[in-house]
Amino acid sequence: MKRESAVGFQSWGRLPLAVDRQILFRNAEELVQSISTQPAGLPYGNGRSYGDVCLAGGGQLWGMRGLDHFIAFDRTAGVLHCEAGVTLQEINQLTLSSGWFLPVTPGTQFATVGGAIANDVHGKNHHRRGNFGNHIQQLQLLRTDGSLHQCSATVESELFNATIGGMGLTGIVIAAVIQLQPVASEWLDVETIAFDTLDDFFVLSANSEADWEYTVSWIDCLAKGRGIFSRANHSPSTPPQNMTIGKPLRIPVTPPVSLINALSLRAFNPLYFYLNKYRQGRGLQHYRPFFYPLDNILEWNRLYGPKGFYQYQSVVPPSAARDATAEMLSAIAQSGMGSPLAVLKTFGKISSPGLLSFPMEGTTLALDFPNAGDKTLRLFERLDAIVRAAGGRIYPAKDARMPRDLFMSGYPRLNEFLAWRDPGIRSAIVARLFPS
Amino acid sequence: MKHFVIIGATSLIAEHCARRWVTQSVRLTLVGRSATQLKRIADDLSIRSPASQVSFQILDFQDRDQIKRLVDQLFLAGTVDAVLIAHGSLPDQKSCEDDLTKVEEALLINGISPLLIAEAFAQQMAIRNSGTIAVIGSVAGDRGRRSNYVYGAAKGMVDRYLQGMRHRFAGTQVRIITIKPGPTRTPMTAAMAQAPKGMAEPEQVAEDIVAGIANGKAIIYTPGKWRLIMLIIRHLPGFIFNRMNI
Numbered sequence: 001m002k003r004e005s006a007v008g009f010q011s012w013g014r015l016p017l018a019v020d021r022q023i024l025f026r027n028a029e030e031l032v033q034s035i036s037t038q039p040a041g042l043p044y045g046n047g048r049s050y051g052d053v054c055l056a057g058g059g060q061l062w063g064m065r066g067l068d069h070f071i072a073f074d075r076t077a078g079v080l081h082c083e084a085g086v087t088l089q090e091i092n093q094l095t096l097s098s099g100w101f102l103p104v105t106p107g108t109q110f111a112t113v114g115g116a117i118a119n120d121v122h123g124k125n126h127h128r129r130g131n132f133g134n135h136i137q138q139l140q141l142l143r144t145d146g147s148l149h150q151c152s153a154t155v156e157s158e159l160f161n162a163t164i165g166g167m168g169l170t171g172i173v174i175a176a177v178i179q180l181q182p183v184a185s186e187w188l189d190v191e192t193i194a195f196d197t198l199d200d201f202f203v204l205s206a207n208s209e210a211d212w213e214y215t216v217s218w219i220d221c222l223a224k225g226r227g228i229f230s231r232a233n234h235s236p237s238t239p240p241q242n243m244t245i246g247k248p249l250r251i252p253v254t255p256p257v258s259l260i261n262a263l264s265l266r267a268f269n270p271l272y273f274y275l276n277k278y279r280q281g282r283g284l285q286h287y288r289p290f291f292y293p294l295d296n297i298l299e300w301n302r303l304y305g306p307k308g309f310y311q312y313q314s315v316v317p318p319s320a321a322r323d324a325t326a327e328m329l330s331a332i333a334q335s336g337m338g339s340p341l342a343v344l345k346t347f348g349k350i351s352s353p354g355l356l357s358f359p360m361e362g363t364t365l366a367l368d369f370p371n372a373g374d375k376t377l378r379l380f381e382r383l384d385a386i387v388r389a390a391g392g393r394i395y396p397a398k399d400a401r402m403p404r405d406l407f408m409s410g411y412p413r414l415n416e417f418l419a420w421r422d423p424g425i426r427s428a429i430v431a432r433l434f435p436s
Numbered sequence: 437m438k439h440f441v442i443i444g445a446t447s448l449i450a451e452h453c454a455r456r457w458v459t460q461s462v463r464l465t466l467v468g469r470s471a472t473q474l475k476r477i478a479d480d481l482s483i484r485s486p487a488s489q490v491s492f493q494i495l496d497f498q499d500r501d502q503i504k505r506l507v508d509q510l511f512l513a514g515t516v517d518a519v520l521i522a523h524g525s526l527p528d529q530k531s532c533e534d535d536l537t538k539v540e541e542a543l544l545i546n547g548i549s550p551l552l553i554a555e556a557f558a559q560q561m562a563i564r565n566s567g568t569i570a571v572i573g574s575v576a577g578d579r580g581r582r583s584n585y586v587y588g589a590a591k592g593m594v595d596r597y598l599q600g601m602r603h604r605f606a607g608t609q610v611r612i613i614t615i616k617p618g619p620t621r622t623p624m625t626a627a628m629a630q631a632p633k634g635m636a637e638p639e640q641v642a643e644d645i646v647a648g649i650a651n652g653k654a655i656i657y658t659p660g661k662w663r664l665i666m667l668i669i670r671h672l673p674g675f676i677f678n679r680m681n682i
Contacts, residue, residue: 024623026448027473066448066623069480094484 014308018058040426045112051400057428084114120165127348133164144424162420165354184236194277221338258305313366316392444523452642458485547590
């Protein structure tokens with residue numbers, strides 16, 4: 001049955017946001033039986049969204065991690081049917097031994113399938129495969145009126161499209177059918193290349209997209225355009241000797257102040273750049289450090305101290321990409337804020353079925369910022385102005401503060417989406433961003 | 437292929453034990469009350485481990501005739517290497533104090549029922565002089581406390597009963613294991629009025645249980661720190677203990 005518990009922080013950014021009560025569910029029957037009599041709430045997976053998209057604003061969360069069962073796995077066709085509380089890590093562990101891998105994966109494998117659908121997550125292969133939602137064959141959705149819907153691109157397709165990237169607002173995803181991609185091994189053929197200017201980054205991206213499944217860049221947010229470009233393909237070869245993959249570390253305590261600050265940034269970024277420049281080249285890398293480097297440092301979000309942190313992730317269309325990205329990087333460098341975690345990537349043309357999906361063709365920049373209060377928020381306003389002028393948008397899964405007008409202009413299909421909202425769902429982001 | 441039986445197989449700790457066991461090819465019989473949930477878990481385990489044989493059976497945990505039939509029938513079809521008896525239900529202590537029915541229910545499901553099942557397995561394992569019986573007790577059974585003595589008394593009875601069985605089977609090939617988890621983050625404990633900080637994760641508890649059963653360890657505290665904590669709590673003099681709010 002359902003049980004309640006309260007937890008201190010419930011989203012990844014550890015920002016001081018209203019705390020919700022959580023009821024844990026173990027199976028679909030419990031949900032179906034009780035959902036129509038529940039007060040408004042929000043389905044909750046593993047709390048890996050950064051801001052408030054996974055929170056109910058001091059309301060009730062319906063914990064979905066207990067729905068973590070595989071329902072069917074066709075090892076010949078690579079089609080996996082599983083419950084929404086299964087994590088991406090559990091999928092990789094199950095499917096890789098039979099030669100299948102997530103078609104699209106975000107930078108953490110601790111997210112759940114439900115969360116990956118609700119945020120229509122993307123990965124380093126957006127230019128080749130689009131979003132997570134592009135690979136969902138079917139969804140089982142429970143609305144808070146108690147009705148169950150099996151929806152897909154052909155059946156109840158409008159509800160399907162609204163649910164993908166729908167931030168959990170259309171109902172509770174109970175289970176999904178995912179088409180996986182075949183891979184030859186757990187290893188990737190990875191090439192890293194240091195670049196000194198943004199123009200080099202765009203050239204490298206353009207030249208790599210046809211032949212490389214994955215492309216991404218680390219960028220030095222203090223240096224206005226230098227960084228490390230990396231591109232990779234799944235590899236049929238495995239390394240000659242037993243290469244070991246380190247055991248996870250855990251950040252055991254929250255330091256009293258953010259350990260990521262102007263001082264540590266000035267020390268770390270050049271070091272990281274030159275180290276990687278020195279080591280650049282081609283080699284085999286295991287999928288875990290390649291896709292999920294930070295998953296190996298458990299609770300790394302504590303490094304930002306007791307006030308937590310923001311992530312700012314934007315995308316701007318191709319015509320404006322070069323200039324807008326340069327302007328944003330220059331504003332960030334001037335501010336001296338930011339963090340070593342800065343990622344630049346080009347998105348391709350494949351569009352997602354999702355009405356509110358974040359990715360669109362163009363260039364995305366993602367950066368973490370320790371929460372330094374007003375100073376940080378003022379920098380974000382400068383960045384907002386650049387994104388707005390470029391016709392871009394901000395990623396709700398990372399956001400805790402974007403202004404309403406930027407959300408409205410960034411997501412032109414919002415009105416179409418509103419018809420599919422479930423009135424029994426309560427979400428912090430709706431109160432903050434939706435038209436009142 | 438080893439054959440494991442799990443009674444109360446839909447409990448979260450039991451399910452995580454099952455997931456550990458199927459990392460090898462095993463035969464697994466899941467026993468529980470809800471066919472829907474058992475089938476879901478059995479399907480999931482079969483997907484995780486296509487080489488294992490997973491089946492499930494329904495049982496009314498309080499019906500001694502049904503218990504006897506089920507256990508005898510399990511041994512008709514072959515042998516059982518280990519049984520994990522994992523069912524239980526955490527009663528609300530305060531409402532027990534107002535309602536004798538709730539006291540009786542809690543003692544039956546957490547105390548009498550697991551022991552009837554353990555005894556039924558013991559009969560069969562004694563004949564074969566082989567097998568392991570592991571029962572999930574609790575640190576709550578180590579000393580009666582005002583916050584949960586109804587539950588604690590049932591678990592304490594399990595502890596004492598198994599102690600006796602261990603004596604009975606000393607020098608044989610039958611192993612009797614008492615598992616004493618500390619507070620664990622499961623649906624059962626999520627309703628506790630004040631959920632203690634630093635609860636153990638069910639995966640971690642399951643890891644200790646599976647390892648303990650493999651080693652034939654008599655008493656498994658999990659996480660291990662509870663062995664020391666309970667040693668101290670058991671030995672605190674009453675005049676100190678009775679003033680503590682635990």
